[in-house]
Amino acid sequence: MVNSWLNNAHHYFTTTDCVLCGAASGLASDLCESCQADLPINQLACPRCALPLPHETGVLCGQCQTQPPYYQSAFVPYRYESPLPGFITGLKFNARLSNARLLGTLLRDALLANPPFRPDCLLPVPLHPHRLRQRGFNQALEISRPIAKALSLPLLKKGVHRYRDTRPQSDLDGESRRRNMRNVFRIEQGLNYRHVAIIDDVITTGTTVNELARVLKKAGVETVHVWAVARA
Ligand SMILES: [Zn+2]
Numbered sequence: 001m002v003n004s005w006l007n008n009a010h011h012y013f014t015t016t017d018c019v020l021c022g023a024a025s026g027l028a029s030d031l032c033e034s035c036q037a038d039l040p041i042n043q044l045a046c047p048r049c050a051l052p053l054p055h056e057t058g059v060l061c062g063q064c065q066t067q068p069p070y071y072q073s074a075f076v077p078y079r080y081e082s083p084l085p086g087f088i089t090g091l092k093f094n095a096r097l098s099n100a101r102l103l104g105t106l107l108r109d110a111l112l113a114n115p116p117f118r119p120d121c122l123l124p125v126p127l128h129p130h131r132l133r134q135r136g137f138n139q140a141l142e143i144s145r146p147i148a149k150a151l152s153l154p155l156l157k158k159g160v161h162r163y164r165d166t167r168p169q170s171d172l173d174g175e176s177r178r179r180n181m182r183n184v185f186r187i188e189q190g191l192n193y194r195h196v197a198i199i200d201d202v203i204t205t206g207t208t209v210n211e212l213a214r215v216l217k218k219a220g221v222e223t224v225h226v227w228a229v230a231r232a
């Protein structure tokens, strides 16, 4: 009895099982080494917006050449391919909060391995209050926590508001997307930060983070960077 309790306690404190294959994954890690090594790394990407490219070109993608984004750079270590969509939809729609730790840890480790520009603060993309009530948490904020802790950076949780609940961007074409996003974000008071990193779970079209970057720069922020886990 005591032995089995001890075994359970030992198991509880020293190992977790890989969320993908069930193999023991070691202390405080949600993925085993081999599943971690199989993740789709976003290696060949546009240096500005992190759009995955079919082969290394060293030049900006077409979109960034014709209409560069308001943000300076995007750091997005994974492509939005299996198993990332499962992690992200599990977090957003099935409230699997443990996935936030997993996603935040993946982004944190990638940032620690390739330290990009160091901002003054992290800004998780705000959710509309209605969506926040529905979901109970902001996934971008949850993903930001391990990063803020590891890099000792303040997390901006107030002062930037999302005023309109937008339609899913994927239903819309480019021009409608931009129109859909207009006046979505508002900054309540002057921000005391010069360099901001926006944090999000996944970047699909990039319209949301670009609109947020536009509003931040209008409010006097000098440089805006985008850090996200996955890029479609
Ligand atoms: Zn595994």
Ligand SMILES: [Zn+2]
Binding pocket: 046, 047, 048, 049, 050, 051, 060, 061, 062, 063, 064
């Ligand atoms: Zn680009």
